[in-house]
Amino acid sequence: MTDTKKTRVLIIGSGPAGYTAAIYAGRAMLEPVLVEGDHPGGQLTTTTDVENWPGLISAQGPEMMEDMRAHAEAMGTEIITERIESLELGERPFRALGASGCVYEADAVILATGARARWLGLPSEERLKGYGVSACATCDGFFFRDQEVVVVGGGNTAVEEALYMSSIASKVTLVNRGDALKAEMVLQERLFKTPGIEVIWNHETDEIVGEEAVEGVRLRHSKTGEITEVPAGAVFIAIGHLPASELVSEDVETHHGGYVVTKPGSTATSIPGLFAAGDVTDHQYRQAITSAGMGCMAALEAERFLAS
Structure with a gap:
């Protein structure tokens, strides 16, 4: 029998955008579920020294991501280490299929799958x-x-x-x-x-x-x-980046080689209840601090969407 896990907010991805979204969604008592993917922590785990994160003169990228993960868990996020293989967005609740066979049902989804450098x-x-x-x-x-x-x-x-x-x-x-x-x-x-x-x-x-x-x-x-x-x-x-937008590329508008299009000043996509944050939508800045900011925006917008 297939396991089904239901949640109000499903966060896919575990970089600064995903973890920050989880922190805010957890604080909003939404009891979010975050699925980390194959590379927990994202691109920042391959950066040894970080000197452009406000308040930290110098930090190690992997340690920063471990701290963000722990923070998200402390705020009530359930974190699951597996890969989402498909995402059905035709009707709500949305359905995501994990590599383990588990089906995740969610009223809102925050896509924070990031991008990969070529x-x-x-x-x-x-x-x-x-x-x-x-x-x-x-x-x-x-x-x-x-x-x-x-x-x-x-x-x-x-x-x-x-x-x-x-x-x-x-x-x-x-x-x-x-x-x-x-x-x-x-x-x-x-x-x-x-x-x-x-x-x-x-x-x-x-x-x-x-x-x-x-x-x-x-x-x-x-x-x-x-x-x-x-x-x-x-x-x-510097031969380009590949946004990890495969899960939604056939359902939402993309540009600049696959980056998810969001509404101006928002993380909302063309599908109500689906939000995109971080490098999967950001072809311009691609910084940890901007990704975290978008993760915050996505969680706040998801909260308002669910309340309405």
Whole structure:
């Protein structure tokens, strides 16, 4: 027999947005259920040092997420570690199917499944994540001030990362696999006018060099195959993000490659009772603090929706 768990508010995802939504929903006596997914804590668990969370001069990402989780539980949230595989939104209560076979029924759902950075897929990249390999210059760039760094990519994200690092690093090398950038022209103009940034064209990242930390990047010319090594204390992979919106992509409007569209100034989607918070809807900021703020908004809006 299939187990069925009923709740007024189901929160799917466990990053800053999900945990904050759970804290507020718990305080509102909604007795929320939060399903963590395959990666409890989200992207912040791969960030070692966090120095941009107000009130904490320095903190460890995994410890922050453990504290948020404990806070959510203390406020009355039931936290379940499994993956939601499908979500039925045609009628209320909404029905979510877990990987265990459990069915979750909820009057309101907060989607906080986040986004995943696109990676190159190199073994050295995986090994050196947190030791000079990052997908977020805004998060980690400060730790590499006055060092030479490499940014990989050619779109808006890559150019924005390079511009951001230009005021922190001693030199920024932007590696683009083609002979033209895909970024908006206004960003390209800023890039080419900014001192301290060098663009290397027609090269792909062949290897990230370093044993215990990044020491450089080995590049391969996309046409000739010639190998070039660039010294660097950090490499920022900026080839895009993938919003984890698969559960609702056929039911709600998405944009910018799959990010869930919400109403202006709100976390409400086009389906009454479904709210989206954090990186699954945020293609612009992608910060822990903004995700937490949206989690708060989603819980307050879900409370008002249920009261009405």
